[in-house]
Amino acid sequence: MxxxxxxxxxxxxxxxxxxxxxxxxxxxxxxxxxxxxxxxxxxxxxxxxxxxxxxxxxRNLNVDYADLKLIDLFNRWTESNHVKNIKTEETFYRYSTDFKSIFEDILECKFIFLDYKDYQTRLDKYAKNKGKAALTVLKSIYVDAIKNKIVSENVPLYLESSSQITKTVERVVFEDNFVRLLWKRYKNTKDRYSAMILMLFYSGMRSADLLRIENKNINLKERYFVTGSKTEAGMNRQIPIHHLIFPIIKRFINDDKYLFKEQYDSLKYQFDKILSEYNTSGNLHSIRH
Structure with a gap:
């Protein structure tokens, strides 16, 4: 034609x-x-x-980047200088999770063809705080995309998060009995997720830091490990290994890069299942209280 x-x-x-x-x-x-x-x-x-x-x-789009998808640009963002400026690992995971959940159905779409309507219609469906976090990521993605001449139009300049308000999540202090039930569960099943949750209870670290522990940074002899946080606040922080979780770490240490390969979403899902099973409320962040 x-x-x-x-x-x-x-x-x-x-x-x-x-x-x-x-x-x-x-x-x-x-x-x-x-x-x-x-x-x-x-x-x-x-x-x-x-x-x-x-x-x-x-739109004078750059054909050299026609195959790049939104998820490709997001993955580049996770390794960029923008992430290094995020103060806490928890904030990094919140930004990442909110971005992927809001734009889930267009992550595999070709980036250069996405426009205002593609993003705004999805932002309108989510609460303001969640949308603001996703927009923070998207703005950084476009800054780099424009610098690298992938696109010329700064679409996020015209986007807005919705006016929906979410309720503040109540923090919960877990009872000792819940921890005892976790130990019983782990001893009976040797379940990886139970082991990971117990490590959170006895180390006081964030779940994000737990998932970034590298095997090479575990010192069994002197009983400490170094966190693999991407942010300056948690980078290279030594955490002593509590004597109760020492056998857990010794059991799961391996020749791969990370102590645990599981993702945050799967850890959260399994923790929620355990909470439901024991008729207990709370969230991963509450473990640190």
């Missing part, structure tokens, strides 16, 4: 395909003196293909 010169083209693949319409950008001359016609993407219908090509041309 011909379009005006310099605007790209659309063609339909033969055979059966869920997205048969292929969208190409206009040809350009490479540094090697060869013409290149990069593929922008594919679409299910001709209408969608035309919209994709129109957006690409009207």
């Amino acid at each position: 011909r379009n005006p010169n310099g605007t790209g083209s659309i063609f339909k693949k033969k055979g059966k395909s869920r997205k048969p319409y292929i969208v190409r950008a206009a040809a350009y001359l490479t540094e090697e003196g060869k013409y290149k016609r990069p593929i922008i993407g594919s679409a299910e219908t001709l209408k969608e293909a035309k919209k994709m090509l129109f957006e690409f041309n009207s």
Whole structure:
């Protein structure tokens, strides 16, 4: 299907395909003196293909980054200088979790094609504090994307978190009996999650720090380990190993990078299940009280 010169083209693949319409950008001359016609993407219908090509041309998008997804930019953010400026590991995990939960269904979408509506409609569905955390991450992502000429438009400038207010979570002080039940559970099942939760109780560390303990930073002889926090506040902090959890650490230490491979979401899910099982209220952060 011909379009005006310099605007790209659309063609339909033969055979059966869920997205048969292929969208190409206009040809350009490479540094090697060869013409290149990069593929922008594919679409299910001709209408969608035309919209994709129109957006690409009207927004002056960079075809070299057409395959980059939002999740790719998020992963870059987790390793960026923006994260180093976050004061606590707990804040880092809150930002990460809120961002991924709000934008969950567009994480695999191509980044350069996402616009104001894609983000704002999702922010409107969540509470203000959660939206503000997600926006903080998104703004940093766009700062780096603009610097690297992935996009030219700073979309987050026009975005707003919703006006919904959430209630403050009440902190709970766990009773000794709950800890005794955890020990009984661990001794009967050797459950990894029970072991991890017990380590939180006897170390006073944040769950985020627990998940970043590297095996190389565990000193069994002198009975301490060093946290692997990404933030300055928790970086290289030595924590003594309580004698009750020493056998746990000795059992789970391994040749891989981290002591535990589990993610925060799975730890939180399992902890909530245990709380429900023992008819107890609270959250991971309450362990530190």
